[in-house]
Amino acid sequence: MGAQQSVNILMVDDQPGKLLSYEAILNPLGENLIKxxxxxxxxxxxxxxxIAVVLMDVSMPDIDGFQLADMIREHPRFQRTAIIFIxxxxxxxxxxxxxxxxxxxxxISVPVIPELLRAKVSVFAELYRKNQQLESLNRELEQRVLxxxxxxxxxxxxxxxxxxxxxxxxxxxxxxxxxxxxNQRWYDYTGTTSDDVRDSDWKMFxxxxxxxxxxxxxxxxxxxxxxxEDTFPLRGKDGxxxxxxxxxxxxxxxxxxxxxxxxxxxxxxxxxxxxxxLVKSERFAxxxxxxxxxxxxINNPLxxxxxxxxxxxxxxxxxxxxxxxxxxxxxxxxxxxxxxxQTLSFYRESQRPVPVSLSEILxxxxxxxxxxxxxxxxxxxxxxxxxxxxQGFPVELKQVLLNIIGNAVQAMPQGGRLRVxxxxxxxxRTGREGMRISVYDTGDGIQPEHAKKxxxxxxxxKETKGTGLGLWISKGIIQKYEGSIxxxxxxxxxxxxxxxxxxxxxxxxxxxxxxxxxxxx
Amino acid sequence: xxxxxAMVKNKFVILCVDDEENPLVLRKxxxxxxxxxxxxxxxxxxxxxxxxxxxxxxxxSDHLMPGITGTELALQMKLEHPKLPVVLLSxxxxxxxxxxxxxxxxxxxxxxxxxxxxxxxxxxGSPRGTI
Numbered sequence: 001m002g003a004q005q006s007v008n009i010l011m012v013d014d015q016p017g018k019l020l021s022y023e024a025i026l027n028p029l030g031e032n033l034i035k036x037x038x039x040x041x042x043x044x045x046x047x048x049x050x051i052a053v054v055l056m057d058v059s060m061p062d063i064d065g066f067q068l069a070d071m072i073r074e075h076p077r078f079q080r081t082a083i084i085f086i087x088x089x090x091x092x093x094x095x096x097x098x099x100x101x102x103x104x105x106x107x108i109s110v111p112v113i114p115e116l117l118r119a120k121v122s123v124f125a126e127l128y129r130k131n132q133q134l135e136s137l138n139r140e141l142e143q144r145v146l147x148x149x150x151x152x153x154x155x156x157x158x159x160x161x162x163x164x165x166x167x168x169x170x171x172x173x174x175x176x177x178x179x180x181x182x183n184q185r186w187y188d189y190t191g192t193t194s195d196d197v198r199d200s201d202w203k204m205f206x207x208x209x210x211x212x213x214x215x216x217x218x219x220x221x222x223x224x225x226x227x228x229e230d231t232f233p234l235r236g237k238d239g240x241x242x243x244x245x246x247x248x249x250x251x252x253x254x255x256x257x258x259x260x261x262x263x264x265x266x267x268x269x270x271x272x273x274x275x276x277x278l279v280k281s282e283r284f285a286x287x288x289x290x291x292x293x294x295x296x297x298i299n300n301p302l303x304x305x306x307x308x309x310x311x312x313x314x315x316x317x318x319x320x321x322x323x324x325x326x327x328x329x330x331x332x333x334x335x336x337x338x339x340x341x342q343t344l345s346f347y348r349e350s351q352r353p354v355p356v357s358l359s360e361i362l363x364x365x366x367x368x369x370x371x372x373x374x375x376x377x378x379x380x381x382x383x384x385x386x387x388x389x390x391q392g393f394p395v396e397l398k399q400v401l402l403n404i405i406g407n408a409v410q411a412m413p414q415g416g417r418l419r420v421x422x423x424x425x426x427x428x429r430t431g432r433e434g435m436r437i438s439v440y441d442t443g444d445g446i447q448p449e450h451a452k453k454x455x456x457x458x459x460x461x462k463e464t465k466g467t468g469l470g471l472w473i474s475k476g477i478i479q480k481y482e483g484s485i486x487x488x489x490x491x492x493x494x495x496x497x498x499x500x501x502x503x504x505x506x507x508x509x510x511x512x513x514x515x516x517x518x519x520x521x
Numbered sequence: 522x523x524x525x526x527a528m529v530k531n532k533f534v535i536l537c538v539d540d541e542e543n544p545l546v547l548r549k550x551x552x553x554x555x556x557x558x559x560x561x562x563x564x565x566x567x568x569x570x571x572x573x574x575x576x577x578x579x580x581x582s583d584h585l586m587p588g589i590t591g592t593e594l595a596l597q598m599k600l601e602h603p604k605l606p607v608v609l610l611s612x613x614x615x616x617x618x619x620x621x622x623x624x625x626x627x628x629x630x631x632x633x634x635x636x637x638x639x640x641x642x643x644x645x646g647s648p649r650g651t652i
């Protein structure tokens with residue numbers, strides 16, 4: 001506050017002479033002195049001006065001093081206005097003075113001692129001034145609080161819009177790790193509302209296999225104040241889990257105490273899938289290379305040994321026993337030749353795709369299986385609804401269908417029904433036109449735990465009988481046609497109904513020449 | 522040995538190419554037993570040299586060899602002797618690019634009987650076989 005401001009002193013008396021003498025006494029204080037000749041005039045003045053001190057004579061004609069004081073006190077604006085009565089000391093007057101509970105009230109007895117009056121007025125004027133300063137300071141503080149609140153509200157709004165615009169799920173936790181805020185994406189992803197999760201633990205969205213481990217790593221960070229990072233699946237509103245990279249960093253106050261944690265969860269499902277697919281395709285490629293090496297390293301000596309035994313078998317110098325041994329060795333060698341031919345050999349086809357009738361190939365494959373169909377007591381139901389021709393390589397398409405139909409037949413050693421459907425179809429996912437071949441069997445079905453591995457190389461349920469490459473290679477061939485191969489297996493009565501379905505788009509012509517191939521084992 | 526083969530006119534002469542000794546010798550005996558005259562070469566270059574001086578009816582070559590490969594040999598043979606049939610043998614499980622140059626590309630696992638059948642078919646002027 002700058003130089004001392006003068007305050008208003010209201011002097012009320014019906015006698016102008018007294019007013020003049022008060023004026024003379026108070027002038028040295030340097031305050032504004034206002035004169036009123038009556039209670040009414042005093043009230044008018046009070047309403048128009050801010051008065052610090054009212055100095056009034058008790059005995060006045062129309063409204064006396066006490067009446068005026070009552071009126072002043074009733075008004076909320078004047079409750080703190082100081083009042084100094086000037087009166088001859090009567091006991092009754094002193095009693096009445098005690099009735100004013102609030103506000104500054106004092107009296108001066110007549111005859112007025114100038115120093116006393118000046119001192120009293122000066123004290124009240126000073127009090128008023130201080131009060132005013134305090135009030136103005138208060139107002140200023142209130143204004144600053146309002147401004148800061150607005151700033152905070154703005155910064156909070158900015159933070160929220162930022163937190164909601166990022167692709168991550170975000171949250172804040174107190175220093176002990178209790179989460180008190182989530183961004184909108186969290187609610188959208190988990191399908192919850194702020195009311196739902198207010199008192200619940202966010203661990204309920206963790207994948208059960210990860211709750212303990214992640215809980216421990218979180219606890220460790222809460223306790224040590226070290227930034228937290230972990231990768232684990234979180235459950236979405238549809239009940240499926242997606243992988244998230246989750247991080248939390250501590251936010252500290254000026255002296256380094258953690259006040260809260262800010263955390264994010266970044267969806268890395270796609271990245272993870274791509275990585276897994278890459279690993280898988282690298283594994284397949286490595287397996288392909290390995291198969292190539294094995295093929296070369298086995299087939300070369302195999303040919304030489306086969307030729308050697310071919311020459312030895314009928315050699316005239318051998319006696320019957322030796323010839324018998326050579327025959328056994330040649331037979332065992334043919335077993336090796338058989339397995340490498342089935343798994344590691346190639347099939348030569350025309351270099352360009354040719355028109356292929358799928359119904360002809362299906363008939364051909366079923367014919368090849370006819371002996372086993374008869375022996376196992378399997379009935380065949382052929383439903384060909386299209387005679388359309390596609391462009392492709394007949395041998396590899398035959399190989400695919402021989403794998404699928406052969407598997408179906410092998411799944412029914414105790415008999416059953418085989419249904420083979422061929423029809424023109426539209427792929428639901430892509431809307432492409434093409435041919436669909438569906439092969440149903442009533443055999444052993446596919447165990448759920450096998451379902452994921454069924455197209456992987458070297459996966460077989462047939463123990464020694466299968467190479468585990470049939471469906472893997474079939475899938476590779478169908479992918480070359482940009483088609484798809486999938487299966488379903490469900491319980492049906494006491495048994496199972498299994499369907500393998502191949503879709504080949506009509507417009508797609510495979511460009512590459514056939515590579516590694518195998519026959520159904 | 523080459524001179525003997527060329528002089529016997531009633532037998533087909535096969536030029537057998539392989540960088541590995543044992544398979545080459547065994548293949549030679551097999552083909553001789555099947556009634557052919559056999560000349561051997563241990564590399565593609567040697568085979569090309571022999572083919573330019575001897576009367577050959579068919580070239581039977583391994584594919585994967587140091588120096589020039591079977592497919593490269595087939596290509597060169599066809600340039601120098603367009604009518605000379607070339608059969609390639611391979612232990613690999615992929616048909617290499619350029620295999621088209623040969624009249625037949627055969628897997629080694631097919632065994633001696635099949636090899637003899639296919640060679641007879643090629644020599645008898647059968648259309649390009651498919652295995």
